[in-house]
Amino acid sequence: MHDVPMARPTLLLPCILAAASAVLSSPLFCDAHGKTSGKSADIVNGPLLTTKLNAKRTLIVGPNDEFKTIQSAIDAVPVGNYEWIIVHLRSGIYTEKVVIPETKPFIFVRGNGKGRTSVSYESASPHNAESATFAVHADNVVVFGLSFRNAARAGLPNNPEIRTVAAMVSGDKVAFYHCAFYSPHHTLYDHTGRHYYESCYIQGNIDFIFGGAQSIFQTTEIFVKPDRRTPILGSITAQDRKVEQDSGGFVFLKGKVYGVGEVYLGRANEAYSRVVFVNTYLSKTINPAGWTNYGYSGSTEHVTLGEFNCTGPGADASQRVPWSRQLTQADAAKFLTVDFIDGKDWLPAFY
Numbered sequence: 001m002h003d004v005p006m007a008r009p010t011l012l013l014p015c016i017l018a019a020a021s022a023v024l025s026s027p028l029f030c031d032a033h034g035k036t037s038g039k040s041a042d043i044v045n046g047p048l049l050t051t052k053l054n055a056k057r058t059l060i061v062g063p064n065d066e067f068k069t070i071q072s073a074i075d076a077v078p079v080g081n082y083e084w085i086i087v088h089l090r091s092g093i094y095t096e097k098v099v100i101p102e103t104k105p106f107i108f109v110r111g112n113g114k115g116r117t118s119v120s121y122e123s124a125s126p127h128n129a130e131s132a133t134f135a136v137h138a139d140n141v142v143v144f145g146l147s148f149r150n151a152a153r154a155g156l157p158n159n160p161e162i163r164t165v166a167a168m169v170s171g172d173k174v175a176f177y178h179c180a181f182y183s184p185h186h187t188l189y190d191h192t193g194r195h196y197y198e199s200c201y202i203q204g205n206i207d208f209i210f211g212g213a214q215s216i217f218q219t220t221e222i223f224v225k226p227d228r229r230t231p232i233l234g235s236i237t238a239q240d241r242k243v244e245q246d247s248g249g250f251v252f253l254k255g256k257v258y259g260v261g262e263v264y265l266g267r268a269n270e271a272y273s274r275v276v277f278v279n280t281y282l283s284k285t286i287n288p289a290g291w292t293n294y295g296y297s298g299s300t301e302h303v304t305l306g307e308f309n310c311t312g313p314g315a316d317a318s319q320r321v322p323w324s325r326q327l328t329q330a331d332a333a334k335f336l337t338v339d340f341i342d343g344k345d346w347l348p349a350f351y
């Protein structure tokens with residue numbers, strides 16, 4: 001069912017020139033615009049993860065390598081895999097749709113940096129899952145240094161059911177380091193499971209980080225794009241926690257939010273929706289009300305949509321909707337570390 005044309009790796013961005021002498025095991029970090037990020041404090045890189053995961057096998061994907069497409073390498077991983085295996089992607093753009101099925105855990109997908117290696121597909125659908133360029137259904141998956149793009153155009157005005165997901169994540173214990181997610185809207189379907197995103201870049205409009213997962217977004221950059229499909233303001237997040245026992249929620253730590261136009265931080269769309277922004281820079285792209293219950297008619301009494309110690313013009317809480325929260329240090333405590341996702345038990349590296 002997945003139409004997987006030949007990968008056409010193409011040289012991406014000028015930063016690759018600076019990296020011409022870099023070997024595969026020493027990736028150079030580039031930001032979304034191709035400049036080196038210069039984040040010296042950030043010690044998580046491809047070699048560190050490779051050492052930590054101690055993989056026994058590497059499958060190499062590239063135009064002159066054994067595997068020409070990412071999917072063909074995933075297909076070569078044995079069903080019921082139980083030892084870490086590296087799927088290494090050479091620099092370039094892979095034009096294909098990729099699915100890591102539930103039966104193939106312990107895969108480390110290693111790109112050469114989010115400005116250099118990218119998987120892109122043009123796919124709009126009425127269904128989020130069907131539209132996804134990249135889908136992880138397996139548990140225990142780590143991804144480093146890769147961009148995910150849904151290259152579909154934004155849907156037509158008043159036709160918001162056209163979904164264009166760049167990545168869908170429904171496995172448990174899935175981590176992304178130095179990755180980027182691009183789509184016009186509905187970019188990251190953070191569906192279920194415990195997830196960790198570190199030093200990632202996520203772009204979109206209208207519910208562009210959504211789903212029921214239990215996730216930490218550490219030092220993540222969120223870029224809001226304009227969207228002319230509907231006259232309403234979009235929301236960065238739409239989290240699906242339905243009952244109190246559900247451990248789900250999205251926690252943003254030390255990131256920044258900026259962009260074009262105006263959006264809400266999130267939307268109450270289930271009775272226990274939970275999203276918190278902590279120590280995050282919020283630009284004036286955040287509407288002063290902060291949060292919305294657009295499209296949701298239930299009570300907001302049990303939602304946890306809040307902020308703690310954020311900075312920037314968008315962090316002014318004086319006009320926030322009354323049911324949103326400015327967390328106290330005590331309220332915030334459980335969101336401040338990877339313990340929120342039991343990360344010390346399974347993450348190969350974390351802040």
Ligand SMILES: *[C@@H]1O[C@H](CO)[C@@H](O)[C@H](O)[C@H]1NC(C)=O
Nearest residue numbers: 278279280308309310311329
């Ligand atoms: C609040 O943010 C400032 C930086 O803006 C930081 O120095 C301080 O440690 C933060 N406080 C807490 C409790 O996290």
